[in-house]
Amino acid sequence: MKLNGICQDNTAALWDSQAGPKEAFELIVKRHMKDAYLIALGLVGNREDALELSQEAFYRAYKHYDTLQSKGKFFPWFYQILRNLCFSHLRKKRVRRASSLDDTQFGGPEPQEADCFEPDAIAERNEAKDRIWKAMSRLDDKHREVILLRHFRNMSYDEMAKVLFCNRGTVTSRLFYARQQLKEILDK
Amino acid sequence: MTCQDHKELMMAYLDNELDEQQKRTFEEHLAGCPECTRDLAEFRKLKKMTDCVAFVEPEDRVWDQYWGNVYNRFERGVGWILFSVAAIALLIYGGFQAIENIIQDPTIGMLMKTGLLALLGGLAILFVSVLRERLYFWSRDRYRDVRR
Numbered sequence: 001m002k003l004n005g006i007c008q009d010n011t012a013a014l015w016d017s018q019a020g021p022k023e024a025f026e027l028i029v030k031r032h033m034k035d036a037y038l039i040a041l042g043l044v045g046n047r048e049d050a051l052e053l054s055q056e057a058f059y060r061a062y063k064h065y066d067t068l069q070s071k072g073k074f075f076p077w078f079y080q081i082l083r084n085l086c087f088s089h090l091r092k093k094r095v096r097r098a099s100s101l102d103d104t105q106f107g108g109p110e111p112q113e114a115d116c117f118e119p120d121a122i123a124e125r126n127e128a129k130d131r132i133w134k135a136m137s138r139l140d141d142k143h144r145e146v147i148l149l150r151h152f153r154n155m156s157y158d159e160m161a162k163v164l165f166c167n168r169g170t171v172t173s174r175l176f177y178a179r180q181q182l183k184e185i186l187d188k
Numbered sequence: 189m190t191c192q193d194h195k196e197l198m199m200a201y202l203d204n205e206l207d208e209q210q211k212r213t214f215e216e217h218l219a220g221c222p223e224c225t226r227d228l229a230e231f232r233k234l235k236k237m238t239d240c241v242a243f244v245e246p247e248d249r250v251w252d253q254y255w256g257n258v259y260n261r262f263e264r265g266v267g268w269i270l271f272s273v274a275a276i277a278l279l280i281y282g283g284f285q286a287i288e289n290i291i292q293d294p295t296i297g298m299l300m301k302t303g304l305l306a307l308l309g310g311l312a313i314l315f316v317s318v319l320r321e322r323l324y325f326w327s328r329d330r331y332r333d334v335r336r
Contacts (some may be wrong), residue, residue, distance in 0.1 A: 022262070026255055033254050051257075053249065059261040123242045129261050132241050150203065151238040157205045175199045183234055 025065075029058050032075060035153070036082055042148035043086040045137055053089055054127040077091030079163040087141050135185040143178035150175060194224055202231055 036057060041050035061078050068077050116138035119130050136144055149163070151153045160171045194217050200206045201214050218225055290296055290304060 006253050022259070026259075029255050029258055033251065034245070037246070037254075041243055047244075047246070051246075055254070055261065058258045059265070062258075062262065063265070094238070121243055123244045128237060129241045132237055147238065151235070152241065152243065157203070158201065169196075172196050172199050172205075176196045177201075179231055179234060182238075183230060186234070 010176070021062075021065075025058075028074065032078065034057075035075075036078070039148065039153060040082060040086055041121055042136075042152050043083065043141070043145065044089055045121060045133075047118065047121055049089060053085050054082065057085050060085070073162075076163045076165065080165070083145065085128050090141060131186065133184055138185050139178060139181055140176065143181055146174045146178045147182060148170065190222060191224060192219070195227065198224065198228055198231065202228070202235055 033054065036054040037050055040054040040057075041047060044050055044053065057078065060081050061074075064081075068074065117133065119125065119133060122129055122133050136147060139147065145164075146160065149160050155163070157168050157171050161168050164171065194214060197206070197210065197214050201211065206214065218228065287304065287308070291301055
């Protein structure tokens, strides 16, 4: 499934054409739910969490829909809510994991690997794909994000720049460092 | 352009995101730079590997229930607001009633009554002080509209 054109959505028209805000939002959710879920899955690596976080992101988007100034730019705005939720979720998990390690072994190293990256989140598994997925889980959040958007969600650089609220140059640079880091992890 | 600049350009080349002019410039550089040629081959291999990985899509049942689950959050949100408002109102009412009963109860000693009033007075002062501080800093916070 490709995301091409996702940033040029017809959210404003959907919103205006429906009887009530909930009916309009239902259409918006149904249009973006698969993308939201799969992006969350790529960011947190766990199917239950991805489902929960993507639904929570829609709920928050509905609550704050009034603050969206350009209604035609729903997806980039929604993406910010979703990624912030996912990153915050990962941060909390890391803190919990670090403190539970502190309880058992004082002065232990901080975990490098994002926990809860389920190997069965990927289709048609084999050893090579498992290695890639495991290496993905060890990337920094921002690097994993660009790899996810480009490789797994097939977004163009322009679309990535829109959802990440940055310019194409930043996307290119971030992608370079992300791939470099991924290559280094895989070479180890 | 340095080799490092070309390495970032390499990403766009790899992903077919360069225009014809940029493509030609990069290919010219590539012809004379064995390091970038080697790196490109490695990144191409990596891209091929990552492109093979896809996520498992959930069953249709999950998508059928998806909107329902989001909708439940709206309902629960309204439910929590009503519950919280009612709980606060009842607690305040119950608290006032309890204090009134204690103060009017002749069997409870003066010391106990004074202690209770001092406790409530202290709590009220703390609440007003914290609230005033929050309002003061909020009204002068230049970054309050900055998106985090």
